[in-house]
Amino acid sequence: MQQKNTSHIILKFLVVFVLMVASFFLLRNNASWYQEPIGEVTSVKQLSSQTLQDQYGNKIKQHDERVRVKILNTEKKDQSISFKNTYDDAMAITQPLHRHDQVFLSKSESSWGLKNFKRDTFWVPILILVIGVLLITTGKAGMMMTISLFVNVTFFIFTIYLNLITKDANIFWLFILFSLIASAVTLMFVMGAKNRLTWTVLLTVMTSTTIAMLIGVLVFNVTNGKGLHFELMSFITQLPQPMFLSMTLVGVLGAVMDEATDMIATLFSVEREHPNIGLKELLVTGRHVGQEIFGALSNTLFLIFIAEQIPMAVLYLRNGNNWGFTYTMNLSLGMIQTLISAIGIVLTVPAGIFWVWILHKRQQKKAGIQS
Amino acid sequence: MSVLMMLSVILFVLMLAIGGIKGIGAFISLWISFAIMVVMIVLISFQFNAFWVLLIGGASLLTVTVLSASADERTTAIALIASLIVMFILLAVILPTEQITIAQGFSEENSEDLEGLSLAINIDFGTLGIVAALLATLGAIAEASVAIATGIGELLNSKPSLKNKDLIDVGQVLGKQIIGTAVNTVLFGFLADFLSLAVLFNKLKYSFVEVINSKLFTSSMLSLLYALLGVIITLPITIGIFLLYQKHQKVDYNREEL
Numbered sequence: 312m313q314q315k316n317t318s319h320i321i322l323k324f325l326v327v328f329v330l331m332v333a334s335f336f337l338l339r340n341n342a343s344w345y346q347e348p349i350g351e352v353t354s355v356k357q358l359s360s361q362t363l364q365d366q367y368g369n370k371i372k373q374h375d376e377r378v379r380v381k382i383l384n385t386e387k388k389d390q391s392i393s394f395k396n397t398y399d400d401a402m403a404i405t406q407p408l409h410r411h412d413q414v415f416l417s418k419s420e421s422s423w424g425l426k427n428f429k430r431d432t433f434w435v436p437i438l439i440l441v442i443g444v445l446l447i448t449t450g451k452a453g454m455m456m457t458i459s460l461f462v463n464v465t466f467f468i469f470t471i472y473l474n475l476i477t478k479d480a481n482i483f484w485l486f487i488l489f490s491l492i493a494s495a496v497t498l499m500f501v502m503g504a505k506n507r508l509t510w511t512v513l514l515t516v517m518t519s520t521t522i523a524m525l526i527g528v529l530v531f532n533v534t535n536g537k538g539l540h541f542e543l544m545s546f547i548t549q550l551p552q553p554m555f556l557s558m559t560l561v562g563v564l565g566a567v568m569d570e571a572t573d574m575i576a577t578l579f580s581v582e583r584e585h586p587n588i589g590l591k592e593l594l595v596t597g598r599h600v601g602q603e604i605f606g607a608l609s610n611t612l613f614l615i616f617i618a619e620q621i622p623m624a625v626l627y628l629r630n631g632n633n634w635g636f637t638y639t640m641n642l643s644l645g646m647i648q649t650l651i652s653a654i655g656i657v658l659t660v661p662a663g664i665f666w667v668w669i670l671h672k673r674q675q676k677k678a679g680i681q682s
Numbered sequence: 683m684s685v686l687m688m689l690s691v692i693l694f695v696l697m698l699a700i701g702g703i704k705g706i707g708a709f710i711s712l713w714i715s716f717a718i719m720v721v722m723i724v725l726i727s728f729q730f731n732a733f734w735v736l737l738i739g740g741a742s743l744l745t746v747t748v749l750s751a752s753a754d755e756r757t758t759a760i761a762l763i764a765s766l767i768v769m770f771i772l773l774a775v776i777l778p779t780e781q782i783t784i785a786q787g788f789s790e791e792n793s794e795d796l797e798g799l800s801l802a803i804n805i806d807f808g809t810l811g812i813v814a815a816l817l818a819t820l821g822a823i824a825e826a827s828v829a830i831a832t833g834i835g836e837l838l839n840s841k842p843s844l845k846n847k848d849l850i851d852v853g854q855v856l857g858k859q860i861i862g863t864a865v866n867t868v869l870f871g872f873l874a875d876f877l878s879l880a881v882l883f884n885k886l887k888y889s890f891v892e893v894i895n896s897k898l899f900t901s902s903m904l905s906l907l908y909a910l911l912g913v914i915i916t917l918p919i920t921i922g923i924f925l926l927y928q929k930h931q932k933v934d935y936n937r938e939e940l
Binding site: 475527546568605610618624 | 684688689690692700702705707708709711712720722723724727743746748750751752779783784787791792795799800801804805806811815817818819821822824825828829857858861864866867868869871874875877880881882885889891894897902903905915917918
């Protein structure tokens with residue numbers, strides 16, 4: 312039995328591995344699917360190197376190379392072109408090219424240049440790996456998780472699209488709508504639509520996120536936004552405050568659902584065992600479950616929000632900026648996002664207990680009328 | 683009072699009111715994580731070996747997150763060992779992937795942020811990309827392993843006679859629920875990070891092909907995938923460590939009997 316199981320799992324991993332390799336080869340050979348010109352590097356010749364030095368003590372080498380590229384698609388197919396590629400050892404924006412690299416090419420007037428690397432070849436196999444491992448370890452439940460992931464991403468893309476066609480009417484309202492639909496759909500996928508748990512968790516999620524966002528906005532107003540630099544957000548093309556609030560709302564949603572599900576599931580099982588449970592017992596149990604989770608969840612979001620700022624923060628420090636300035640420019644908004652999220656995570660405990668209590672009361676009343 | 687100060691005070695009061703002493707622990711753990719992150723960034727910018735900083739800093743962040751749950755000794759030990767193992771496995775996936783996808787550093791979309799900065803610094807952005815990608819996954823891993831270890835521990839306390847095989851089965855059922863919700867924590871966390879970039883791509887009328895091959899999309903996508911993978915493999919590894927721990931305990935117990 313044990314043996315059969317093991318060989319089963321090995322077989323499944325083998326299938327995932329074969330799919331990964333297959334997708335990799337497909338994406339290496341699908342240049343004809345793209346309208347943008349794609350080329351493969353056939354040779355690279357080092358031309359020269361020079362040392363770059365700045366006033367902050369950074370000293371690195373910059374290299375020039377001559378690259379020959381064979382075009383793989385469009386009407387220029389099979390033509391060979393060449394251009395100069397310049398890169399430095401820090402590789403912040405520039406990169407060296409290697410033989411067999413596939414790249415998107417740009418054409419200006421008569422000369423060709425490097426536009427971008429073809430990267431789908433590399434992340435799609437990893438996507439297959441992750442979904443494969445998810446399905447192998449959790450089976451049918453993993454299937455539901457995968458579908459729910461894709462549905463949520465689709466909603467997300469659609470919301471971004473709505474923001475564009477409504478001419479930025481107000482991105483925050485759009486994402487409030489997104490949050491409502493996404494959390495309802497996610498919870499239904501995890502627990503089913505007819506489950507009392509689903510709706511109690513949804514009410515809790517709505518309550519705690521709403522209050523957390525209100526606290527956030529209130530604090531912005533009371534303090535006149537002191538220490539709040541929306542203008543420092545990256546990739547901003549519209550009013551930054553609604554954008555920041557949207558990011559905070561979306562970010563905290565998953566964590567609050569996570570916590571509310573754990574806590575309310577426990578409360579329900581306690582309620583089943585003791586149908587005449589009082590508010591006091593609910594409070595004790597709810598607090599007990601909540602306490603164990605909220606620190607870890609706040610840390611989880613903190614790391615997701617802050618980690619991606621590390622390269623930029625290091626760049627600032629290496630450019631002779633002091634720590635205070637580096638913090639303000641790169642980490643302050645992430646910290647504020649973390650704090651508002653943590654407030655939402657903590658508030659989930661009383662919000663959950665409140666809704667379980669209200670629904671419990673209602674049920675008792677109903678039962679009372681019937682008897 | 684600044685926004686940060688006031689929000690911190692509100693969070694402190696709420697955590698104290700709702701979590702009591704443990705709530706204060708959670709509050710402090712958040713700031714310890716922040717301090718560790720600051721020290722890591724400063725050390726890396728002083729050109730300390732980024733991999734050692736990452737390993738030591740990463741292990742510290744895992745420890746802080748696991749401890750913030752203030753679970754019992756057994757749960758803490760198991761969760762800590764399991765999440766450290768997951769961290770090393772993820773590192774083994776991240777290292778080669780980041781090397782070949784060349785999605786580190788910045789892109790032309792960042793040009794506004796980069797104005798006036800010298801990009802030719804003594805630190806390789808490939809390594810920085812690996813640091814950022816691994817750290818982003820750690821909270822979720824620690825959270826999932828604590829939840830799984832706690833759940834199995836509670837089961838075992840209520841039914842101490844549970845056989846190993848049954849333990850694996852119930853652990854699986856319980857773990858699936860934990861992973862199902864943890865996956866969402868990770869997904870929405872990363873969607874939030876990606877939001878402003880997605881709006882920008884949309885505004886600049888990037889084609890589908892341009893988006894899925896762009897550097898910033900690829901690095902966000904990969905970070906999300908690493909974190910999901912971390913959370914998923916936490917389940918079998920935590921159960922495995924739990925079984926080993928049980929076995930160890932039984933041996934010790936038998937020795938005492940003798």
